[in-house]
Amino acid sequence: xxxxxxxxxxxxxxxxxxxxxxxxxxxxxxxxxxxxxxxxxxxxxxxxxxxxxxxxxxxxxxxxxxxxxxxxxxxxxxxxxxxxxxxxxxxxxxxx
Numbered sequence: 903x904x905x906x907x908x909x910x911x912x913x914x915x916x917x918x919x920x921x922x923x924x925x926x927x928x929x930x931x932x933x934x935x936x937x938x939x940x941x942x943x944x945x946x947x948x949x950x951x952x953x954x955x956x957x958x959x960x961x962x963x964x965x966x967x968x969x970x971x972x973x974x975x976x977x978x979x980x981x982x983x984x985x986x987x988x989x990x991x992x993x994x995x996x997x998x
Contacts, residue, residue, distance in 0.1 A: 903945045904978035908997050911971075915984040918968070936963045937984055940970045948974050955995075958982060 907915070915937060923930025944951060944961040951959040960969040971983040971994055983994035 903948070905941055905945060905972075905981060906978070907981045908983070910997060911981045911983045911994075918984060918986070922966075933963075933966050933968070936965050937968065937970060939964065940968075941972075941979075941981070944970060944972055944979055948972075948979060960985075 915934075919930040919934050921930070922933045940961040940963045944959070948959070951961045954960045954971065957973050958971055959973070960971050962969050967987045969983075969985050969987055970981055971985055972979040972981045974980075982997045985991075985994060
């Protein structure tokens with residue numbers, strides 16, 4: 903299976919890495935590693951994660967308040983958001 907990002911999701915992922923890196927050197931890389939692990943879990947078990955709004959599922963990120971929102975598409979997953987769970991919950995809806 904393969905994955906791809908909505909352009910806005912990729913931008914928010916990179917912005918989040920930069921933010922955490924500015925707080926403490928190395929922390930942004932740790933966030934990136936945890937997000938990539940969440941993506942790997944979603945790829946391996948795409949139906950294991952709960953729907954937050956059908957057909958969108960959310961794979962939670964360990965250690966950080968983030969979730970990877972995705973839909974199954976073309977034998978892989980399409981990532982709609984790398985969402986901070988403490989922010990506006992429905993901002994990503996227009997990305998479907």
